[in-house]
Amino acid sequence: MENISPTLNLILEVKSSLEAGLSVRSGVLKFLNSPQTSFHIDVTQWFHQIEHQQNNNNLLNKLPLYRRTLLIVLEKGLRGIPILHTLDQLEKEVILACETEMEDYVKSLPLKMMIPLLLFLFPAYLILLFGPFLEMILSEF
Secondary structure, three states, X not given: OOOOOHHHHHHHHHHHHHHOOOOHHHHHHHXXXXXXXXXXXXXXXXXXXXXXXXXXXXXXXXXXXXXXXXXXXXXXXXXXOOOHHHHHHHHHHHHHHHHXXXXXXXXXXXXXXXXXXXXXXXXXXXXXXXXXXXXXXXXHO
């Protein structure tokens, strides 16, 4: 899945594994075998720490809220606690957060597009506006 949030991608991989009757572990491993992002490195470290029963609080504290929450939920799933309903809710929240982020970006585009307009078109417009006036002044001298 190209151009999808890595957090959402992990949620969808684990959900599809659970719905197919597979384990949370198989969904996480399927995610880790997909193309690499910076989140893959964090999930790989987290998964390694879970497999070796190490404390992963330092890693979780460095992550953004949704990623941290997802890894906490997945850790519960790896311990045998049912998480499908929680993953559904988290998926909806992540989709909403992605949509909000896209809307904010789209809202900022008109202002960003004004910069080239002002830098390149406005001076040309001024030359067209004042060109005849300057020609008239220069022809009188």
